[in-house]
Amino acid sequence: MTDSTNSGNRRQVFIVSDGTAITADTLARSILTQFPDIDFHQTRLPFINTVDKAQEAASQINQMEKEDGVRPIIFTTFVDPDIMRTFNEHVSGHIIDLFRKFVGPLETELGTKSVHSVGQSHRIVDDERYNRRIAAIDYTLTHDDGQTNRGLDEADVILVGVSRSGKTPTSLFLAMQFALKVANYPLIPEDFDRHTLPEALLPLRHKLFGLSIRPERLSEIRNERRPNSRYASLENCREEIQNAENLMAREGIRWLNSTTKSIEEISATIISELGLDKRRVS
């Protein structure tokens, strides 16, 4: 938390949208992390979808500015031009309008007008795409942690790695964000003893991707779950990881070390490595 001594580095940030504000939130975070010395305090104001609400939001932000004494940064993604105009007229602060700047020039480039309808991006405009996404999440949950081999051949990706190497969060992110069906399969001591992949995976080798992790970090993570167990001991983690990496190398499975990578980075790398990149938006 901040105290009065560093209030010069403190900034209020508002994310204002007539939709969910999630798009604005994502881009705002990307832009603001380029300024790590500033202590940003962020407030989301989603669903500002009437002229009245726009006036209220503007007043709330102006009030904050008065109390704070510093100009707030305001990220907006208004699609409705009337609501946007009202908001802009009433608010002070540094406005970063994420849509308007690009939509105008795009209208010229594409030779057509935009539809000005709110929240298209997170509306169910495309039932088929939406159903695919829900089906991907269902599939991924059912095929978490090697729970079943049924329908394993339907997977777009099968992640392998030792327990707690990051397979589950990555699988869920790939399903949620990219509508990919992801199975994940733990590599366990029995696999290492047999010196081979689990049998169910052998015909699906081209879909496999491995996650590895630094032993120290794995031990830390496992200790949170089962403190002072052999499972969590650094020695055991070292051994499992060494065995898993040997197995993956021998079987020709691509893998990456997840230790310092975010779920997004791991996911984007997998998509890129497995050539799942091309995708249609309509």
Add this chain to the structure above:
Amino acid sequence: MTDSTNSGNRRQVFIVSDGTAITADTLARSILTQFPDIDFHQTRLPFINTVDKAQEAASQINQMEKEDGVRPIIFTTFVDPDIMRTFNEHVSGHIIDLFRKFVGPLETELGTKSVHSVGQSHRIVDDERYNRRIAAIDYTLTHDDGQTNRGLDEADVILVGVSRSGKTPTSLFLAMQFALKVANYPLIPEDFDRHTLPEALLPLRHKLFGLSIRPERLSEIRNERRPNSRYASLENCREEIQNAENLMAREGIRWLNSTTKSIEEISATIISELGLDKRRVS
């Protein structure tokens, strides 16, 4: 798929970044859905993080333009100025530079320079935040579908609703995107017979949020899982939903109808209704 007759409405879109390209992807989708008549074909080019790769990416895009005969739309989020300059010099097409437009003016507003370091937004810059997110996903998976009442009081949100009303995908999205611990709890015929909430939920009423759904849609979804079952029949879906809505009304639980809403819209509404909106970014 497109055929030659509507090729005038077809556009190649490239999402190019020195990071994961996920931020650019999100904003690109928001902007492009404003043009529903155009048939966009999207290619992601993440991790373009050297000058050489930038030249290659530019050539690839130029080649596509030559084959296609139409100017591609190119969304970029380059943080590194040299890579960006190289890319921009070599590529033709309509470039939408999502960072540069805003970072410059922000530097002036904040009186400080940005760090120009790649992929900050999806790097693990903040271990604490990252660990919170992983913990939230773990919690949410463990508390899916009323699996356990252990630690239920730690939940930020507890979703309730009939089976297949959208609780699980919403829970996972809230955990993944907002690092919220979400439990979800099915409302089942026994609850309706007893005319009361499951006992474990009674002291946690302020954390509850309900999802309802149109009976026709629910029946459709359930039929995919268990075709022609009583569980999936329209009559049974109608009855369960009516009972669930009566129960939620009687218990004073806020709820929304998820039928025409995306996971993002449902999530943003819940956050807004339960006042979980304020959050710090640093």
